[in-house]
Amino acid sequence: MxxxxxxxxxxxxxxxxxxxxxxxxxxxxxxxxxxxxxEQFNPGIVWLDAENRVTAMNDVAIQVLRPAAEPSLGVTLDAMFGVDVLSLHPPKSREKIAFLLGHRSSSPHGKSAPPQAMMINIPDRMLMIKVSQMVAAEGRVGSCMIFYDLTELTTAPRNGAGHEATGEGPMRLISRIPVYRHNRIVLVDVKDIGRLEGEGHYTTIVTQQDRYLSNLSLSVLESRLDPARFLRVHRSHIVNLDYVTELVRQDEGFLVALPEALGPAVPVSKQKLHALKERFGLV
Incomplete structure (x- = not known):
């Protein structure tokens, strides 16, 4: 099992x-x-040596990584083996993968660190990746990278509106955002999300009942959310237009008011003000 x-x-x-x-x-x-x-999914498995070079992959990993690496990164199947695993991921994902691989245990007697988990967005796919260090008598000898492809659980086919299609078919929109909490994957339904706030490479997802921290950046989520429902109104903020209650003038700018349970009003940048007004028929 x-x-x-x-x-x-x-x-x-x-x-x-x-x-x-x-x-x-x-x-x-x-x-x-x-x-x-x-539970029915076969996980993708990648073996890495101590320098994080790929030594072996199972069929699932090949099927998922090859479509991502070959067209977008120019890495063929034959070239995947013996290369740094970071080269098989888009540049925006490499820092997160490097963080996972660089995790070290402070425990004595050379014990490996507990497996670390993270959500990764690669072209049109949503993966949950876990990395566990492999230890032998001489110490750390490499890592085992295991991932589950959550794409079918978290996305729906794009209807073609709003963004250009990429890859072999239409880009998928996120219907549920996976977040990792207390060793469990929580799928946050996008219709329950009132706003999202970017914090560096991470995003705080706010519903009227809870707050969740996603390791997917605001830019990644913006590219995968339904543009008919979500609008980025500021460098650090995306709002669900279904929850907007008021557009409030403040000094030289504007704020978007939301239900009290979603927190304080959200600032609107000058560059995004026209688009916001247009969405509500104010221009």
Whole structure:
């Protein structure tokens, strides 16, 4: 039996579960369905030597990495072996992969560090990657990289509007954002998200019930969210237009007001103001 992390769907109304038993049952059924699907997945496995060069891959890893590496990075299947694994990932993903690979254990007796997990966005795919150090008598001898392709669980085919198609078919839009919390994957339904706030390479996802930290950047999420529903109104902020309650003038600028549970009003940059007004028919 293949080991896999637990996966759950965020509950849109944790306080009212007792008063809405059918909804709670539906949420549990969805979580069980996702868990069942995940357990059926064959994980991609990549073996790395001590210098993080690829020494072997299973068929799943080849099937996922080759379509990403060959057309966009110019790396053929034959060239994948013996190269630094970072070269098989798009430049925007390399810093995160390097962080995973560079994780070191402070435990005594040469014990390996606990496996580290992270979500990675590669062209049209959404992967959860875990890296575990491999230790022999002489110390660390390499790493084992294991990933689960969550694309089918977290995305829907793009309808062709808003962005150009890339790759072999239309780019997929995110329908649920996977976040890793307490050794579980939580799928946050995008329709429950009121706003997203960028913090460097990370993004805080805000719903009316909770806040989640995603290691996917705001720019990555912007490219995968439905442009008919989400708008980047500021360098650090994306808002769900369905939750906007008011456009407020402040000094020389504007703020987007949202329900109180979603936090303070969000600033609107001058460059984005026209697009925001246009979306609400104000120009």
């Amino acid at each position: 293949k080991a896999s992390p637990d996966i759950v769907v965020s509950d849109p109304d944790p306080v009212g579960r007792a008063a809405a038993e059918p909804a709670a049952v539906s949420t549990r059924a969805s979580a069980e369905s996702f868990q069942h699907k995940l």
